[in-house]
Amino acid sequence: MLFKPFVVFSLLSALTAIASPTWSALEEYEASLPRKTSKHQGTRPKIQISPHKPWSPLPTSPSRNRNCYVKSHNDGESDDSAYILDAINKCNNGGHVIFSQGTKYVIGTALNLTYLNHIDLDIQGYIQFTNDTDYWQAHAFSQVFQNVTTFFQLGGNDVNVYGGGTIDGNGQVWYDLYASNIYILRPVLFGTIGLHSGSISNLNLRYSPQYYNFVANSSNVVFSNISISGYSKSNNTAKNTDGWDTYRSSNIVIQNSVINNGDDCVSFKPNSTDILVQNLHCNGSHGISVGSLGQYVGEVDIVENVYVYNISMFNASDGARIKVWPGSPSELSGDLQGGGGSGRVNNITYDTMSISNVDYAIEITQCYGQKNLTLCNAFPSSLTISNVTMSNVHGTTSAKFDPITGYVVCSSETACSDIKLEGIAVVSPSGVENEFTCGDVDESLLQGIDCTTTNKGSN
Numbered sequence: 001m002l003f004k005p006f007v008v009f010s011l012l013s014a015l016t017a018i019a020s021p022t023w024s025a026l027e028e029y030e031a032s033l034p035r036k037t038s039k040h041q042g043t044r045p046k047i048q049i050s051p052h053k054p055w056s057p058l059p060t061s062p063s064r065n066r067n068c069y070v071k072s073h074n075d076g077e078s079d080d081s082a083y084i085l086d087a088i089n090k091c092n093n094g095g096h097v098i099f100s101q102g103t104k105y106v107i108g109t110a111l112n113l114t115y116l117n118h119i120d121l122d123i124q125g126y127i128q129f130t131n132d133t134d135y136w137q138a139h140a141f142s143q144v145f146q147n148v149t150t151f152f153q154l155g156g157n158d159v160n161v162y163g164g165g166t167i168d169g170n171g172q173v174w175y176d177l178y179a180s181n182i183y184i185l186r187p188v189l190f191g192t193i194g195l196h197s198g199s200i201s202n203l204n205l206r207y208s209p210q211y212y213n214f215v216a217n218s219s220n221v222v223f224s225n226i227s228i229s230g231y232s233k234s235n236n237t238a239k240n241t242d243g244w245d246t247y248r249s250s251n252i253v254i255q256n257s258v259i260n261n262g263d264d265c266v267s268f269k270p271n272s273t274d275i276l277v278q279n280l281h282c283n284g285s286h287g288i289s290v291g292s293l294g295q296y297v298g299e300v301d302i303v304e305n306v307y308v309y310n311i312s313m314f315n316a317s318d319g320a321r322i323k324v325w326p327g328s329p330s331e332l333s334g335d336l337q338g339g340g341g342s343g344r345v346n347n348i349t350y351d352t353m354s355i356s357n358v359d360y361a362i363e364i365t366q367c368y369g370q371k372n373l374t375l376c377n378a379f380p381s382s383l384t385i386s387n388v389t390m391s392n393v394h395g396t397t398s399a400k401f402d403p404i405t406g407y408v409v410c411s412s413e414t415a416c417s418d419i420k421l422e423g424i425a426v427v428s429p430s431g432v433e434n435e436f437t438c439g440d441v442d443e444s445l446l447q448g449i450d451c452t453t454t455n456k457g458s459n
C-alpha cells in the first residue's frame, strides 16, 4: 500500500520526461532521488561551523514536537500556497513542516512568512514559483534597498530550513523580459528578512530571476551546504544573480557552498557586520564583494568585521573586492547610478583564496561607477576604508588586464588607511607576477606587489 503512490508518481514523471526534451531542474532533481517512499520525516542536519567560528556563538535550537506534511496538487501548475500556509500555521511554535520527497509544489502567491517561531521547514521536494511576471511584479515584497523585491519573506525566531530539496525561481521568463526592459523588478529567490537565529542548509537553489539570497534585518543565521545554479537557455543572460547579499544584518555565516552564477558570489551591502564566509566554490561571479557602498547621498553605510576564508574563485571578474562609489554622482548603467554617501569599511580580512581565470585577483576601488579618475579625485569618497588585510591569494588571472593582476585605488590620500596585502602570488597569462595598479594607498603595506602603474584604467 505504501509504495503505490510512488509507482503512480514515477510513471507520471517518466511520461513528462519523454514529453519534454529539455533536461529541466525538476528532472535533474528527480534523477537524484533515492528510490524510496515519498513521505518521511527528515532529521535536522547538525551544522558544524568550521574551521573558523562565528563572530558570536549561534543560539541552540530545541527539537520539534510535531510533524505537518504539506499537501500538493502535484499537477505542476495549481497554486499550492494555501496548503503551505496551512501546514506552516499548524506547525508554527514548535513543529516540523515537511515538503515530501518526489512531490512538486507550485507557489503562485507572495507568502509573508515573517512571523515564524521555533519551526523547521524540511524541504525534501521540489518547489517552483510560477512564471506569472505580472503577478509577481505587483505582489513580490518590496525590500526598500535598491528596488529589491522577494518572492517570499522568511523571518522570525529560531527557524531551520533544510531537506535536500530544490527551490526553483523559474528564471527564464525573467531573463527574457529583462532583456526587453531593464526597469522591471525581478524577484529575489530567497528572502531572509528579519530572521533572528536560524539555519538554511542542504538546499538546491535554481534559476533565480535576480539575487539568489537577500538577507536583511537578520542576526545569528548560518547558511551551509547550499548549491546555487541556473543559466539562461536563450541568448538573454541571467543578470544580477548574486549568490548572497547581506544588508542591515549581523553575525551571519555563509559556508560550504557551491555557487555557479553571474554576479557577486557574496556581497556585503550597507550595515553588514560580524560576517564569516568560508569554504566556497564560486564560478562565473564578480567575486566576494564589500559593496557597492556610498551609493546614496545622505546615507551612512557601515561594513565592519568581515572574515572571508578559503575561497576558490573561477572564471570571475574579481576575487577579493571592495567597491565604493566616489563623492560625486556617477553612473554605471541606466539602472545603476550613485555616489556621495558616507560611512566606513573597517576590519575586513580575506585569507586564502585561489583564483583561476579571474580578471583582477584583488580590486579595491573608491571610484566605482566613475571611469574618469580626474573626476573621482576631484570629489573623493567620504566613505573611508580602513584595516583591510588580504593574504594568501594565489593563482592565475585572465587575459583581460594582462599584465596587471590587481587594482588598489583610493580616491584621496586620506580616504583609506591600513590596507595590507601579504602572501600574494597572482600571475597573468603572460607570466608577470603581482603587477598592480595602485593609487593613493600606502604602498609599503602592499608586500610583494609591484605598483607599476598608478591611477589608470578603472572599470
Ligand SMILES: *[C@@H]1O[C@H](CO)[C@@H](O)[C@H](O)[C@H]1NC(C)=O
Pocket (backbone or CB within 6 Å): 076, 077, 131, 132, 173
Ligand atoms: C507558464 O507556466 C504555465 C503553467 O506551468 C505554462 O503553461 C506556460 O507555458 C508558461 N509560460 C511561459 C511563458 O513559460
Ligand SMILES: *[C@@H]1O[C@H](CO)[C@@H](O)[C@H](O)[C@H]1NC(C)=O
Pocket (backbone or CB within 6 Å): 112, 113, 114, 115, 141
Ligand atoms: C508581513 O507580516 C508582518 C507580521 O508578521 C506584518 O507586520 C507586515 O506588515 C506584513 N508585510 C506585508 C507586506 O504584508
Ligand SMILES: *[C@@H]1O[C@H](CO)[C@@H](O)[C@H](O)[C@H]1NC(C)=O
Pocket (backbone or CB within 6 Å): 143, 144, 145, 193, 216, 217, 248
Ligand atoms: C528592516 O527594518 C527597518 C526598521 O524596522 C524597516 O524600515 C525596513 O523596512 C526593514 N526591511 C529592510 C529590508 O530593511
Ligand SMILES: *[C@@H]1O[C@H](CO)[C@@H](O)[C@H](O)[C@H]1NC(C)=O
Pocket (backbone or CB within 6 Å): 146, 147, 183, 334, 335, 336, 337
Ligand atoms: C529603482 O527603480 C526606479 C524606477 O524603475 C529607477 O528609476 C531607479 O533608478 C531604480 N533604483 C535603483 C537603485 O536601481
Ligand SMILES: *[C@@H]1O[C@H](CO)[C@@H](O)[C@H](O)[C@H]1NC(C)=O
Pocket (backbone or CB within 6 Å): 045, 163, 164, 165, 201, 202, 203, 204, 225
Ligand atoms: C549537502 O546537501 C545535499 C542535499 O542538497 C546532501 O545530499 C548532502 O549530503 C549534504 N552534504 C553535507 C556534507 O551535509
Ligand SMILES: *[C@@H]1O[C@H](CO)[C@@H](O)[C@H](O)[C@H]1NC(C)=O
Pocket (backbone or CB within 6 Å): 234, 235
Ligand atoms: C543567439 O545568438 C546567436 C549568435 O548571435 C544566433 O545565431 C542565434 O540565432 C540566437 N538565438 C536566438 C534564439 O535568438
Ligand SMILES: *[C@@H]1O[C@H](CO)[C@@H](O)[C@H](O)[C@H]1NC(C)=O
Pocket (backbone or CB within 6 Å): 050, 051, 278, 279, 280, 281, 310, 312
Ligand atoms: C576549503 O574549501 C573547500 C571547498 O571549497 C574544502 O573542500 C576544503 O576542505 C576547505 N579547506 C579548509 C582548510 O577548510
Ligand SMILES: *[C@@H]1O[C@H](CO)[C@@H](O)[C@H](O)[C@H]1NC(C)=O
Pocket (backbone or CB within 6 Å): 260, 283, 284, 314, 315
Ligand atoms: C563553471 O561553469 C561552467 C558553465 O558555465 C562550467 O562549464 C564549468 O565546468 C564550471 N567550472 C567550475 C570550476 O566550476
Ligand SMILES: *[C@@H]1O[C@H](CO)[C@@H](O)[C@H](O)[C@H]1NC(C)=O
Pocket (backbone or CB within 6 Å): 248, 270, 271, 300, 301, 302
Ligand atoms: C547604518 O548604520 C548607521 C550607523 O548606525 C546608520 O546611521 C544608518 O542609518 C544605517 N543604515 C541603514 C540602511 O540601516
Ligand SMILES: *[C@@H]1O[C@H](CO)[C@@H](O)[C@H](O)[C@H]1NC(C)=O
Pocket (backbone or CB within 6 Å): 305, 306, 307, 347, 349
Ligand atoms: C577585527 O577582526 C578580527 C578578525 O579578523 C577580530 O579578531 C578582531 O577582534 C576585530 N577587531 C575589532 C576591534 O573588533
Ligand SMILES: *[C@@H]1O[C@H](CO)[C@@H](O)[C@H](O)[C@H]1NC(C)=O
Pocket (backbone or CB within 6 Å): 372, 373, 374, 375
Ligand atoms: C575627465 O573629466 C575632466 C573634467 O571634467 C575632463 O577635462 C576630461 O576630459 C575627462 N577625461 C576623459 C577621459 O573623459
Ligand SMILES: *[C@@H]1O[C@H](CO)[C@@H](O)[C@H](O)[C@H]1NC(C)=O
Pocket (backbone or CB within 6 Å): 346, 386, 387, 418
Ligand atoms: C583600525 O583598527 C584599529 C585597531 O583595532 C582601531 O584602533 C582603529 O580605530 C581602526 N581604524 C578605523 C578607521 O576604524
